[in-house]
Amino acid sequence: MKRAVLATLTVFTLGTAGAQTRTVTIGLGYFPNVQFTPFYVADKLGYFAAEGLSVHYQHGFINELMPLLLQGKLDFVVGDPEDAIFAKNQGADVKYVMTMYQKNPVTVFSLSPLASVAALKGKTIGIPGPFGSSYNALQALLDDANLKDGQDLKLATVGFTQVDAVRAGRVDAAVGFINNDVLNLAKASGKKVYTLDISGAYPMVGSGLIGSAKSLTGDLASKVVRASQRGLKFTIADPARAFKLAQPVFGTQGGTLDVLKASTPLMTSTWTQQNGIGSSSPAAWTKAVAALIKQGSLPASAKATDYYTNGYVSKTLK
Numbered sequence: 001m002k003r004a005v006l007a008t009l010t011v012f013t014l015g016t017a018g019a020q021t022r023t024v025t026i027g028l029g030y031f032p033n034v035q036f037t038p039f040y041v042a043d044k045l046g047y048f049a050a051e052g053l054s055v056h057y058q059h060g061f062i063n064e065l066m067p068l069l070l071q072g073k074l075d076f077v078v079g080d081p082e083d084a085i086f087a088k089n090q091g092a093d094v095k096y097v098m099t100m101y102q103k104n105p106v107t108v109f110s111l112s113p114l115a116s117v118a119a120l121k122g123k124t125i126g127i128p129g130p131f132g133s134s135y136n137a138l139q140a141l142l143d144d145a146n147l148k149d150g151q152d153l154k155l156a157t158v159g160f161t162q163v164d165a166v167r168a169g170r171v172d173a174a175v176g177f178i179n180n181d182v183l184n185l186a187k188a189s190g191k192k193v194y195t196l197d198i199s200g201a202y203p204m205v206g207s208g209l210i211g212s213a214k215s216l217t218g219d220l221a222s223k224v225v226r227a228s229q230r231g232l233k234f235t236i237a238d239p240a241r242a243f244k245l246a247q248p249v250f251g252t253q254g255g256t257l258d259v260l261k262a263s264t265p266l267m268t269s270t271w272t273q274q275n276g277i278g279s280s281s282p283a284a285w286t287k288a289v290a291a292l293i294k295q296g297s298l299p300a301s302a303k304a305t306d307y308y309t310n311g312y313v314s315k316t317l318k
Contacts, residue, residue: 040057243257
């Protein structure tokens, strides 16, 4: 009996040793940062290894990472859904396959009350520039309220100095992120920060995994998404421990626990409770794509399903 058990163990060991690990390379925006904690955690806790994968993260700006994805030098990138949408609209064979944020973190914030979008009338609103997810979200909000730049209000390009611009009174309000800029302004000013929810006009999901035709062939995407879902689930359940695990990767300058704690509520929704963490709401995508069509950013024939899929998301991971 013992010999049979030993023989079985020997065969198992040899089989395991002979199994090859596949390297997968994922581009993460900017630089090592607390916002990518779910992905760092997925690596640290062996979720990728459990899928037979060895993950390598490459940081950079999205305009650097997307070409690498298309060239096959990256397997996936983490970017905004708009990055996938506009790349696809220009002929790139890409698709958004898993969302990190169920609710887009973009918001309008101010040190003065913002009861509704009507409060923006006559104001100067700071924006990083006429680009990116924050600009698309703001445009949808203004279109929904029939407010026009230069007529009802003024949009001022302030780069990524929105917090300082609002604090110094150079603008009345600014577009930024509720899990970052709003926290920083409250800390810097010592005052209450008011926010305006944009999701009613533009319910687009936030940043997530984007794959190419090459990386979406075979079972690689399902494995990467499943490991990433597990990282999301762990981070949402225990932000403090997730932060502790991930901090050696992003360092002391890469963000705080407060930022992560403000981010985790955005990672889940009633939709994910039924359809799996990382799944995208079809209704949200449809309305957001309709807003982009109205802006003239997409052709009238564009359909949400051209740009995203839930086909790789495990519904059992909630």
